[in-house]
Amino acid sequence: MSKAQVVLGTFYGDEGKGKIIDYLSKDADVAVRCSGGSNAGHSIEVDGKKFAFHLIPSGIFHKGTLAVIGNGVVVDPKCLIDEMNELEASGGSTENLYISEKAHIVFPYHIEMDRLLEENRGNGKIGTTIRGIGPAYCDKYERSGIRAEDLISDRLEELLTVNITNKNKIFEMYGHPTVDLQKTLEDYKKYAEILKPHITDTITLLHNALENGKKILCEGAQASLLDIDFGSYPFVTSSNPSIGGVCTGTGLAAKDIGEVYGVLKAYSSRVGSGPYVTEQNNEIGDTIRELGHEYGVTTKRPRRCGWLDLVALKYTVRLNGITGLAINHVDTIGKLPNFKLCVAYNHNGKVTTDFSTNVDFLTNCTPIYEEFEGNFGDISKCKTRVELPENARKYLDRIEELIGVPIKFIGTGAGREAMIVE
Ligand code: IMO
Numbered sequence: 001m002s003k004a005q006v007v008l009g010t011f012y013g014d015e016g017k018g019k020i021i022d023y024l025s026k027d028a029d030v031a032v033r034c035s036g037g038s039n040a041g042h043s044i045e046v047d048g049k050k051f052a053f054h055l056i057p058s059g060i061f062h063k064g065t066l067a068v069i070g071n072g073v074v075v076d077p078k079c080l081i082d083e084m085n086e087l088e089a090s091g092g093s094t095e096n097l098y099i100s101e102k103a104h105i106v107f108p109y110h111i112e113m114d115r116l117l118e119e120n121r122g123n124g125k126i127g128t129t130i131r132g133i134g135p136a137y138c139d140k141y142e143r144s145g146i147r148a149e150d151l152i153s154d155r156l157e158e159l160l161t162v163n164i165t166n167k168n169k170i171f172e173m174y175g176h177p178t179v180d181l182q183k184t185l186e187d188y189k190k191y192a193e194i195l196k197p198h199i200t201d202t203i204t205l206l207h208n209a210l211e212n213g214k215k216i217l218c219e220g221a222q223a224s225l226l227d228i229d230f231g232s233y234p235f236v237t238s239s240n241p242s243i244g245g246v247c248t249g250t251g252l253a254a255k256d257i258g259e260v261y262g263v264l265k266a267y268s269s270r271v272g273s274g275p276y277v278t279e280q281n282n283e284i285g286d287t288i289r290e291l292g293h294e295y296g297v298t299t300k301r302p303r304r305c306g307w308l309d310l311v312a313l314k315y316t317v318r319l320n321g322i323t324g325l326a327i328n329h330v331d332t333i334g335k336l337p338n339f340k341l342c343v344a345y346n347h348n349g350k351v352t353t354d355f356s357t358n359v360d361f362l363t364n365c366t367p368i369y370e371e372f373e374g375n376f377g378d379i380s381k382c383k384t385r386v387e388l389p390e391n392a393r394k395y396l397d398r399i400e401e402l403i404g405v406p407i408k409f410i411g412t413g414a415g416r417e418a419m420i421v422e
Protein backbone atom coordinates (compact mmCIF):
# COMPACT_ATOMS: atom_id res chain seq x y z
CA MET A 1 0.00 0.00 0.00
CA SER A 2 1.33 3.45 -0.81
CA LYS A 3 1.70 6.31 1.67
CA ALA A 4 0.17 9.76 1.51
CA GLN A 5 2.39 12.83 1.18
CA VAL A 6 1.49 15.82 3.31
CA VAL A 7 2.23 19.54 2.87
CA LEU A 8 1.79 21.73 5.98
CA GLY A 9 2.44 25.35 6.92
CA THR A 10 4.97 25.74 9.73
CA PHE A 11 4.21 29.31 10.86
CA TYR A 12 1.14 31.55 10.72
CA GLY A 13 0.01 30.73 7.18
CA ASP A 14 0.89 32.18 3.79
CA GLU A 15 4.18 30.28 3.54
CA GLY A 16 3.62 29.55 -0.14
CA LYS A 17 2.17 26.06 0.33
CA GLY A 18 0.46 26.38 -3.07
CA LYS A 19 3.77 26.34 -4.90
CA ILE A 20 4.97 23.10 -3.31
CA ILE A 21 1.53 21.52 -3.64
CA ASP A 22 1.44 22.49 -7.31
CA TYR A 23 4.80 20.79 -7.88
CA LEU A 24 3.94 17.61 -5.94
CA SER A 25 0.45 17.26 -7.39
CA LYS A 26 1.93 16.68 -10.87
CA ASP A 27 2.53 13.09 -9.74
CA ALA A 28 -0.47 12.78 -7.43
CA ASP A 29 -3.52 10.71 -8.31
CA VAL A 30 -5.56 12.37 -5.56
CA ALA A 31 -5.11 15.79 -3.91
CA VAL A 32 -7.11 16.35 -0.73
CA ARG A 33 -7.84 19.37 1.45
CA CYS A 34 -8.19 18.32 5.09
CA SER A 35 -9.18 21.32 7.23
CA GLY A 36 -10.15 24.98 7.25
CA GLY A 37 -12.35 26.60 4.67
CA SER A 38 -12.39 29.69 2.52
CA ASN A 39 -10.17 31.47 5.07
CA ALA A 40 -7.29 29.88 3.13
CA GLY A 41 -5.90 31.67 0.12
CA HIS A 42 -3.76 29.68 -2.25
CA SER A 43 -2.49 31.46 -5.30
CA ILE A 44 -1.00 29.67 -8.25
CA GLU A 45 -0.14 30.70 -11.75
CA VAL A 46 -1.08 28.31 -14.55
CA ASP A 47 -0.26 29.13 -18.19
CA GLY A 48 0.14 32.80 -17.33
CA LYS A 49 -3.22 33.03 -15.55
CA LYS A 50 -3.34 33.69 -11.82
CA PHE A 51 -5.81 31.75 -9.67
CA ALA A 52 -6.55 32.53 -6.03
CA PHE A 53 -8.35 29.49 -4.69
CA HIS A 54 -9.78 29.18 -1.22
CA LEU A 55 -11.45 25.78 -1.29
CA ILE A 56 -10.68 23.78 -4.42
CA PRO A 57 -7.52 21.72 -3.96
CA SER A 58 -4.76 23.04 -6.22
CA GLY A 59 -4.28 19.50 -7.55
CA ILE A 60 -7.27 20.15 -9.83
CA PHE A 61 -4.93 21.88 -12.26
CA HIS A 62 -3.30 18.59 -13.18
CA LYS A 63 -5.36 16.59 -15.60
CA GLY A 64 -6.31 13.23 -14.14
CA THR A 65 -5.67 14.22 -10.52
CA LEU A 66 -8.78 13.81 -8.38
CA ALA A 67 -9.38 16.85 -6.17
CA VAL A 68 -11.06 16.01 -2.87
CA ILE A 69 -12.50 18.36 -0.24
CA GLY A 70 -12.23 16.24 2.88
CA ASN A 71 -14.69 15.84 5.76
CA GLY A 72 -12.63 18.19 7.96
CA VAL A 73 -13.22 21.18 5.70
CA VAL A 74 -16.04 23.68 6.23
CA VAL A 75 -17.44 24.50 2.81
CA ASP A 76 -18.97 27.80 1.76
CA PRO A 77 -20.91 26.61 -1.31
CA LYS A 78 -21.13 30.04 -2.92
CA CYS A 79 -17.38 30.51 -2.71
CA LEU A 80 -16.83 26.98 -4.04
CA ILE A 81 -19.20 27.45 -6.99
CA ASP A 82 -17.55 30.77 -7.88
CA GLU A 83 -14.19 28.99 -7.98
CA MET A 84 -15.62 26.15 -10.06
CA ASN A 85 -17.01 28.69 -12.54
CA GLU A 86 -13.71 30.53 -12.70
CA LEU A 87 -11.89 27.28 -13.35
CA GLU A 88 -14.28 26.22 -16.10
CA ALA A 89 -14.26 29.68 -17.71
CA SER A 90 -10.53 29.35 -18.19
CA GLY A 91 -10.75 25.94 -19.82
CA GLY A 92 -10.34 23.78 -16.70
CA SER A 93 -12.66 21.00 -15.61
CA THR A 94 -14.43 20.30 -12.32
CA GLU A 95 -15.29 16.75 -13.32
CA ASN A 96 -12.66 15.42 -10.90
CA LEU A 97 -13.87 17.43 -7.91
CA TYR A 98 -15.25 15.44 -4.97
CA ILE A 99 -16.72 16.86 -1.76
CA SER A 100 -17.05 14.76 1.37
CA GLU A 101 -20.66 14.14 2.34
CA LYS A 102 -19.52 14.72 5.94
CA ALA A 103 -18.02 18.17 5.28
CA HIS A 104 -19.92 20.89 7.15
CA ILE A 105 -21.55 23.69 5.18
CA VAL A 106 -21.02 27.38 5.90
CA PHE A 107 -24.22 29.48 5.91
CA PRO A 108 -24.74 33.25 5.94
CA TYR A 109 -25.47 33.12 9.68
CA HIS A 110 -21.96 31.79 10.28
CA ILE A 111 -20.49 34.76 8.47
CA GLU A 112 -22.73 37.19 10.35
CA MET A 113 -21.86 35.53 13.65
CA ASP A 114 -18.14 35.78 12.83
CA ARG A 115 -18.61 39.51 12.18
CA LEU A 116 -20.69 40.03 15.34
CA LEU A 117 -18.19 38.18 17.54
CA GLU A 118 -15.27 40.19 16.15
CA GLU A 119 -17.17 43.47 16.67
CA ASN A 120 -17.73 42.57 20.29
CA ARG A 121 -14.19 41.49 21.12
CA GLY A 122 -13.04 45.06 21.79
CA ASN A 123 -9.26 45.11 22.24
CA GLY A 124 -9.11 41.34 22.00
CA LYS A 125 -9.94 41.11 18.30
CA ILE A 126 -8.56 38.00 16.61
CA GLY A 127 -8.61 39.57 13.17
CA THR A 128 -10.50 36.68 11.58
CA THR A 129 -11.14 36.52 7.85
CA ILE A 130 -14.94 36.90 8.50
CA ARG A 131 -15.55 33.79 6.40
CA GLY A 132 -17.68 32.18 9.09
CA ILE A 133 -15.04 29.60 9.94
CA GLY A 134 -15.15 29.72 13.75
CA PRO A 135 -18.97 29.71 13.98
CA ALA A 136 -19.22 26.85 11.44
CA TYR A 137 -16.84 24.69 13.51
CA CYS A 138 -18.74 25.71 16.68
CA ASP A 139 -21.96 24.33 15.18
CA LYS A 140 -20.16 21.18 14.09
CA TYR A 141 -19.01 20.44 17.64
CA GLU A 142 -22.25 21.63 19.18
CA ARG A 143 -23.96 19.12 16.78
CA SER A 144 -26.24 21.56 15.05
CA GLY A 145 -24.10 21.72 11.91
CA ILE A 146 -25.52 20.98 8.47
CA ARG A 147 -23.35 18.68 6.40
CA ALA A 148 -23.03 18.27 2.64
CA GLU A 149 -25.20 15.13 2.85
CA ASP A 150 -27.95 17.22 4.53
CA LEU A 151 -27.60 19.99 1.96
CA ILE A 152 -28.66 17.61 -0.81
CA SER A 153 -31.38 15.91 1.25
CA ASP A 154 -35.01 16.70 2.08
CA ARG A 155 -33.88 17.50 5.62
CA LEU A 156 -32.38 20.83 4.58
CA GLU A 157 -35.49 22.96 5.12
CA GLU A 158 -36.16 21.61 8.59
CA LEU A 159 -32.55 21.90 9.75
CA LEU A 160 -32.15 25.37 8.33
CA THR A 161 -35.40 26.58 9.88
CA VAL A 162 -34.26 25.54 13.35
CA ASN A 163 -30.79 27.01 12.92
CA ILE A 164 -31.83 30.34 11.42
CA THR A 165 -34.59 30.78 14.00
CA ASN A 166 -32.09 30.22 16.81
CA LYS A 167 -29.34 32.39 15.33
CA ASN A 168 -31.74 35.23 14.57
CA LYS A 169 -32.71 35.35 18.25
CA ILE A 170 -29.07 36.08 19.07
CA PHE A 171 -28.72 38.61 16.25
CA GLU A 172 -31.86 40.41 17.43
CA MET A 173 -30.52 40.53 20.96
CA TYR A 174 -27.42 42.36 19.70
CA GLY A 175 -29.31 44.56 17.23
CA HIS A 176 -27.39 42.81 14.43
CA PRO A 177 -29.03 42.25 11.00
CA THR A 178 -30.88 38.93 10.88
CA VAL A 179 -30.69 36.25 8.19
CA ASP A 180 -33.62 35.68 5.81
CA LEU A 181 -34.77 32.06 5.97
CA GLN A 182 -36.60 31.91 2.63
CA LYS A 183 -33.80 33.58 0.67
CA THR A 184 -31.17 31.35 2.28
CA LEU A 185 -33.24 28.26 1.57
CA GLU A 186 -33.72 29.24 -2.08
CA ASP A 187 -30.02 30.03 -2.54
CA TYR A 188 -28.83 26.84 -0.87
CA LYS A 189 -31.26 24.64 -2.83
CA LYS A 190 -29.65 26.04 -5.99
CA TYR A 191 -26.17 25.40 -4.63
CA ALA A 192 -27.22 21.86 -3.70
CA GLU A 193 -28.29 21.14 -7.30
CA ILE A 194 -24.91 22.28 -8.62
CA LEU A 195 -22.83 20.49 -5.99
CA LYS A 196 -24.84 17.25 -5.76
CA PRO A 197 -22.88 15.36 -8.46
CA HIS A 198 -19.67 16.08 -6.55
CA ILE A 199 -20.80 15.05 -3.06
CA THR A 200 -19.73 11.55 -2.13
CA ASP A 201 -18.13 9.23 0.42
CA THR A 202 -14.58 10.51 0.14
CA ILE A 203 -13.37 8.40 3.05
CA THR A 204 -13.88 5.19 1.06
CA LEU A 205 -12.57 6.93 -2.05
CA LEU A 206 -9.30 7.69 -0.25
CA HIS A 207 -9.01 4.24 1.34
CA ASN A 208 -9.53 2.56 -2.04
CA ALA A 209 -7.02 4.88 -3.68
CA LEU A 210 -4.30 3.85 -1.22
CA GLU A 211 -5.20 0.18 -1.48
CA ASN A 212 -4.81 0.45 -5.26
CA GLY A 213 -1.36 1.96 -4.89
CA LYS A 214 -2.45 5.46 -5.88
CA LYS A 215 -0.56 8.53 -4.71
CA ILE A 216 -2.39 10.85 -2.33
CA LEU A 217 -1.26 14.38 -1.60
CA CYS A 218 -2.74 16.11 1.46
CA GLU A 219 -2.90 19.85 0.92
CA GLY A 220 -2.50 21.72 4.17
CA ALA A 221 -4.21 25.06 4.70
CA GLN A 222 -3.48 27.60 7.45
CA ALA A 223 -0.53 26.53 9.58
CA SER A 224 0.64 24.97 12.84
CA LEU A 225 0.92 28.20 14.84
CA LEU A 226 -2.73 28.91 13.95
CA ASP A 227 -3.78 25.47 15.24
CA ILE A 228 -6.64 25.57 17.76
CA ASP A 229 -4.68 23.28 20.13
CA PHE A 230 -1.04 23.97 19.31
CA GLY A 231 -1.11 27.59 18.15
CA SER A 232 -1.08 30.90 20.04
CA TYR A 233 -4.64 30.56 21.39
CA PRO A 234 -6.91 32.53 21.18
CA PHE A 235 -5.21 34.13 18.14
CA VAL A 236 -5.69 31.01 16.06
CA THR A 237 -8.13 29.50 13.59
CA SER A 238 -10.83 27.04 14.66
CA SER A 239 -9.40 23.83 13.21
CA ASN A 240 -6.30 21.63 13.45
CA PRO A 241 -4.13 22.59 10.48
CA SER A 242 -1.30 20.46 11.91
CA ILE A 243 -0.75 16.74 11.32
CA GLY A 244 -3.63 15.49 13.47
CA GLY A 245 -6.10 17.35 11.26
CA VAL A 246 -4.86 15.36 8.29
CA CYS A 247 -6.21 12.14 9.82
CA THR A 248 -9.42 13.56 11.31
CA GLY A 249 -10.10 15.62 8.19
CA THR A 250 -9.76 12.80 5.66
CA GLY A 251 -10.21 9.41 7.31
CA LEU A 252 -6.62 8.41 6.63
CA ALA A 253 -4.86 6.58 9.46
CA ALA A 254 -1.53 7.61 10.99
CA LYS A 255 0.12 4.62 9.31
CA ASP A 256 -1.02 5.90 5.90
CA ILE A 257 1.15 9.00 6.18
CA GLY A 258 4.57 9.07 4.53
CA GLU A 259 6.57 12.22 3.83
CA VAL A 260 5.49 15.36 5.69
CA TYR A 261 6.79 18.55 4.08
CA GLY A 262 6.85 21.69 6.21
CA VAL A 263 6.65 24.93 4.27
CA LEU A 264 8.24 28.17 5.48
CA LYS A 265 9.51 31.43 4.08
CA ALA A 266 13.10 32.71 4.33
CA TYR A 267 11.54 35.41 6.53
CA SER A 268 8.17 35.23 8.34
CA SER A 269 4.75 36.86 8.28
CA ARG A 270 1.49 36.87 10.18
CA VAL A 271 -1.98 38.30 9.48
CA GLY A 272 -4.38 39.19 12.26
CA SER A 273 -3.59 39.69 15.94
CA GLY A 274 -1.40 37.73 18.33
CA PRO A 275 2.19 37.55 19.55
CA TYR A 276 5.01 37.44 17.02
CA VAL A 277 8.49 37.42 18.54
CA THR A 278 10.55 38.22 15.43
CA GLU A 279 8.16 40.83 14.03
CA GLN A 280 9.77 43.90 12.49
CA ASN A 281 7.15 46.54 13.05
CA ASN A 282 9.42 49.11 11.40
CA GLU A 283 11.05 50.01 8.08
CA ILE A 284 12.60 46.56 7.74
CA GLY A 285 9.17 44.93 8.01
CA ASP A 286 7.82 47.41 5.46
CA THR A 287 10.67 46.57 3.07
CA ILE A 288 10.09 42.82 3.44
CA ARG A 289 6.33 43.34 2.83
CA GLU A 290 6.98 45.20 -0.42
CA LEU A 291 9.72 42.86 -1.65
CA GLY A 292 7.65 39.76 -0.87
CA HIS A 293 4.26 41.24 -1.89
CA GLU A 294 2.94 40.34 1.54
CA TYR A 295 -0.72 41.26 1.20
CA GLY A 296 -3.52 38.78 1.91
CA VAL A 297 -5.01 36.68 -0.88
CA THR A 298 -8.29 36.32 1.02
CA THR A 299 -8.63 39.67 2.80
CA LYS A 300 -6.02 41.89 1.01
CA ARG A 301 -4.74 42.93 4.45
CA PRO A 302 -1.06 43.95 4.70
CA ARG A 303 0.78 41.16 6.49
CA ARG A 304 2.99 41.74 9.52
CA CYS A 305 6.54 40.78 8.53
CA GLY A 306 9.74 39.79 10.35
CA TRP A 307 12.71 37.45 10.49
CA LEU A 308 12.62 33.67 10.35
CA ASP A 309 12.20 32.14 13.81
CA LEU A 310 13.96 28.80 14.31
CA VAL A 311 12.65 28.42 17.86
CA ALA A 312 9.12 28.30 16.48
CA LEU A 313 10.20 26.15 13.55
CA LYS A 314 11.87 23.56 15.81
CA TYR A 315 8.52 23.25 17.64
CA THR A 316 6.37 22.82 14.54
CA VAL A 317 8.84 20.38 12.98
CA ARG A 318 8.57 18.20 16.09
CA LEU A 319 4.82 18.62 16.38
CA ASN A 320 4.14 17.46 12.83
CA GLY A 321 6.94 14.94 12.36
CA ILE A 322 8.19 16.95 9.41
CA THR A 323 10.54 14.95 7.21
CA GLY A 324 11.56 17.67 4.75
CA LEU A 325 11.51 21.46 4.61
CA ALA A 326 10.35 23.65 1.75
CA ILE A 327 11.67 27.19 1.98
CA ASN A 328 10.16 29.90 -0.19
CA HIS A 329 11.20 33.46 -0.93
CA VAL A 330 14.94 32.78 -0.72
CA ASP A 331 15.23 35.23 -3.64
CA THR A 332 13.30 37.84 -1.63
CA ILE A 333 15.48 37.73 1.48
CA GLY A 334 18.50 37.83 -0.83
CA LYS A 335 17.45 41.26 -2.08
CA LEU A 336 18.39 42.71 1.32
CA PRO A 337 22.06 43.62 1.93
CA ASN A 338 21.93 41.70 5.21
CA PHE A 339 19.33 39.98 7.33
CA LYS A 340 18.80 38.10 10.59
CA LEU A 341 17.84 34.61 11.74
CA CYS A 342 16.39 34.00 15.19
CA VAL A 343 18.18 31.03 16.80
CA ALA A 344 17.04 31.34 20.43
CA TYR A 345 14.87 33.43 22.76
CA ASN A 346 15.83 35.38 25.83
CA HIS A 347 12.98 34.80 28.27
CA ASN A 348 13.35 37.02 31.34
CA GLY A 349 17.15 36.67 31.23
CA LYS A 350 17.21 32.94 30.43
CA VAL A 351 18.26 31.71 26.99
CA THR A 352 15.99 29.03 25.56
CA THR A 353 15.24 27.25 22.30
CA ASP A 354 12.06 25.69 23.70
CA PHE A 355 8.97 27.27 22.18
CA SER A 356 5.67 27.70 23.97
CA THR A 357 2.49 29.16 22.54
CA ASN A 358 1.64 30.65 25.93
CA VAL A 359 0.85 34.28 25.13
CA ASP A 360 2.56 35.58 28.31
CA PHE A 361 5.70 33.61 27.49
CA LEU A 362 5.81 34.89 23.92
CA THR A 363 5.24 38.52 24.82
CA ASN A 364 8.13 38.32 27.32
CA CYS A 365 10.65 36.79 24.91
CA THR A 366 13.22 38.77 22.95
CA PRO A 367 14.86 37.10 19.96
CA ILE A 368 18.54 36.22 19.78
CA TYR A 369 19.76 36.62 16.23
CA GLU A 370 22.57 35.53 13.95
CA GLU A 371 23.34 37.86 11.06
CA PHE A 372 23.72 36.92 7.41
CA GLU A 373 24.77 38.68 4.23
CA GLY A 374 22.30 39.01 1.38
CA ASN A 375 22.70 40.44 -2.13
CA PHE A 376 22.08 37.02 -3.71
CA GLY A 377 21.38 38.47 -7.18
CA ASP A 378 19.04 36.67 -9.59
CA ILE A 379 18.84 33.07 -8.42
CA SER A 380 15.68 32.15 -10.34
CA LYS A 381 17.62 30.12 -12.92
CA CYS A 382 19.55 28.01 -10.37
CA LYS A 383 18.48 24.39 -10.65
CA THR A 384 20.65 22.88 -7.91
CA ARG A 385 21.64 24.07 -4.46
CA VAL A 386 25.36 24.19 -5.34
CA GLU A 387 24.61 26.77 -8.04
CA LEU A 388 23.30 29.19 -5.42
CA PRO A 389 25.58 32.04 -4.30
CA GLU A 390 27.65 31.33 -1.19
CA ASN A 391 25.61 33.74 0.97
CA ALA A 392 22.40 31.85 0.18
CA ARG A 393 24.01 28.47 0.83
CA LYS A 394 25.37 29.64 4.20
CA TYR A 395 21.85 30.61 5.27
CA LEU A 396 20.23 27.36 4.15
CA ASP A 397 23.05 25.26 5.66
CA ARG A 398 22.59 27.00 9.01
CA ILE A 399 18.83 26.38 9.05
CA GLU A 400 19.36 22.71 8.27
CA GLU A 401 22.09 22.42 10.88
CA LEU A 402 19.95 23.89 13.66
CA ILE A 403 16.69 22.12 12.73
CA GLY A 404 18.16 18.77 11.73
CA VAL A 405 15.75 18.20 8.83
CA PRO A 406 16.81 18.39 5.17
CA ILE A 407 15.65 21.19 2.90
CA LYS A 408 13.97 19.51 -0.06
CA PHE A 409 12.52 22.52 -1.92
CA ILE A 410 14.00 26.00 -2.36
CA GLY A 411 11.82 28.77 -3.82
CA THR A 412 14.00 31.01 -6.00
CA GLY A 413 11.44 33.32 -7.63
CA ALA A 414 7.78 34.03 -8.25
CA GLY A 415 7.27 31.76 -11.28
CA ARG A 416 6.01 28.18 -11.12
CA GLU A 417 9.37 26.86 -12.33
CA ALA A 418 11.55 28.96 -10.01
CA MET A 419 12.30 26.20 -7.54
CA ILE A 420 15.18 23.90 -6.67
CA VAL A 421 14.13 20.35 -5.82
CA GLU A 422 16.73 18.28 -3.99
P1 IMO B 1 -3.51 30.04 4.26
O1 IMO B 1 -4.02 28.68 3.94
C1 IMO B 1 -2.91 33.32 7.04
C2 IMO B 1 -5.73 33.72 10.38
C3 IMO B 1 -6.58 34.98 10.31
C4 IMO B 1 -6.79 35.24 11.79
C5 IMO B 1 -6.94 33.83 12.37
C6 IMO B 1 -8.38 33.38 12.57
O2 IMO B 1 -3.64 31.03 3.16
O3 IMO B 1 -2.11 29.96 4.80
P2 IMO B 1 -10.28 32.61 10.87
O4 IMO B 1 -10.95 33.37 9.76
O5 IMO B 1 -9.58 31.37 10.42
O6 IMO B 1 -11.17 32.39 12.05
O7 IMO B 1 -9.15 33.64 11.41
O8 IMO B 1 -6.29 32.96 11.45
N1 IMO B 1 -5.76 32.88 9.17
C7 IMO B 1 -4.80 32.87 8.23
N2 IMO B 1 -3.67 33.59 8.11
N3 IMO B 1 -3.17 32.39 6.12
C8 IMO B 1 -4.28 31.61 6.24
O9 IMO B 1 -4.51 30.56 5.43
C9 IMO B 1 -5.17 31.86 7.30
N4 IMO B 1 -6.35 31.33 7.70
C10 IMO B 1 -6.69 31.94 8.84
O10 IMO B 1 -5.91 36.03 9.69
O11 IMO B 1 -5.66 35.83 12.35
Ligand code: MG
Binding pocket: 013, 014, 039, 040, 041, 042, 296, 297, 298
Ligand atom coordinates in the same frame (compact mmCIF):
# COMPACT_ATOMS: atom_id res chain seq x y z
MG1 MG C 1 -3.48 33.08 3.29
